[in-house]
Amino acid sequence: MTDSPDIIVRGLSKSFGRKRVLEDVSFTVERGRTFALLGRNGAGKTTTLRLLLGLLKPDSSGGSGCGSAEPGSVTPVPMSKHEPFPAGMRVLGLDPCKDAIEVRRRVGYLAEDQRMFSWMTVEQITRFMAPFYPTWDTNLANRYLQQFELSRSTKIKHLSKGQTVRLGLLLALAHRPQVIILDDPALGLDPIMRKQFNRDLIMHLQSEGRTVFYSSHLLYEVEPIADQVAILDRGRIVIQQDTETLRHNVKQLRMASGDYHKLTLPLNKLDVLPGPTETAVTLSDAPQAIEQLRQNGVTFRVVDLNLDEIFEAYVIGRPDGQRHADDPKLQEAAA
């Protein structure tokens, strides 16, 4: 095993017709880590996942596309963590453009919409899927059937939403993939089923050292689970960071409006809410701002933010303090 990350994405762009849905997206997922891709509906989450699986082709630009695809040729590219990777994608060292089939064999995938073959029974779909994967483990599949309390003779169309997700998880895991990609797995689950799903994720994936890449819009569900998060906003990654580091770095500072000008450092302000007496500023480099305000003897308060608030600051925050109702950004948010 190399120490290269399991997933590398550099400068990825994707358009559908004239509409650019992903713009210069880059991120890295290290082995054994759980990475959550956060974004609003239509931010480009599903497109990103489908690109990683080779179900879609990225726009080609400067060699990052799939120009010289040779179907069927498996060419793992050994890469060290320290070697810069120019542009494109790697999943377990494979290029999803060129080796889509091999990537899909080695990656577990749980699609957002998994109506699958609704007329099949649990037993039938399990038998149907096995031959697609050289590494399919029938004993493991049987064990999951038991642990997930799935009845073999039940037709898929008669499963509850929670059971359907568990069946999807079984099908994604039974070939023992190192990398698992889940598209908004918690969508449509009630709170009890969401907790059960998270528990499945912890026991069957995280505790076994798998690499998990998943998308979600339920931020409070993500925080206890994800080592790392990235926020995708209108096709761009606006931040990728360890969940805890993000919480440490992004804070809201409140001070008398008259003192706001004393914050002179070139800081990365995400959102500024000016008021008649107090001004609240949310920054992604709060520790430096706190240091400067202390040195200048400014009276201020530090407000810890939860993941929802951090997300909001990144996605609809206005560093120039011009957060108005007629802001196109906000109108887009309301739409």
Next chain:
Amino acid sequence: MFIRIEKGSSVPISRQIASQVRAQCLAGTLPAGARVPSVRELAEMLTVNPNTILRVYEKLTSEGYLERRHGSGTFVALKPPLSQLNGQRDKFEEELGQLIRHGRMLGLEAAELRAAFEQALDNANISGSHPQESQGETST
């Protein structure tokens, strides 16, 4: 060991877990020498990423609250980590500083703040007395 996680809180999950374990160690709810759940067990119990639990256990071990015995698990330390009180005191002073800045923001003068502090001390009924005396009432 009972730990309650508040989702969506502004307090990070790792800090929520660490502070509850510390409090239970200091209060004796987790007696010295008691075995605490393994990383995997606690991760499953709380539905929290095992890496997060591991970091909390490592932190609490380095602070002297927990002891990891190779092969047999993690235990509450036999000797309470008195050295850690300094760190806790620094944190307390920092919070007090924040509170005072908050008071200044509300327009309270130094004299008023002093009076408020004296009043709070009186209310807590510990001024001049040894903190040990009030422990029976305040420990939870």
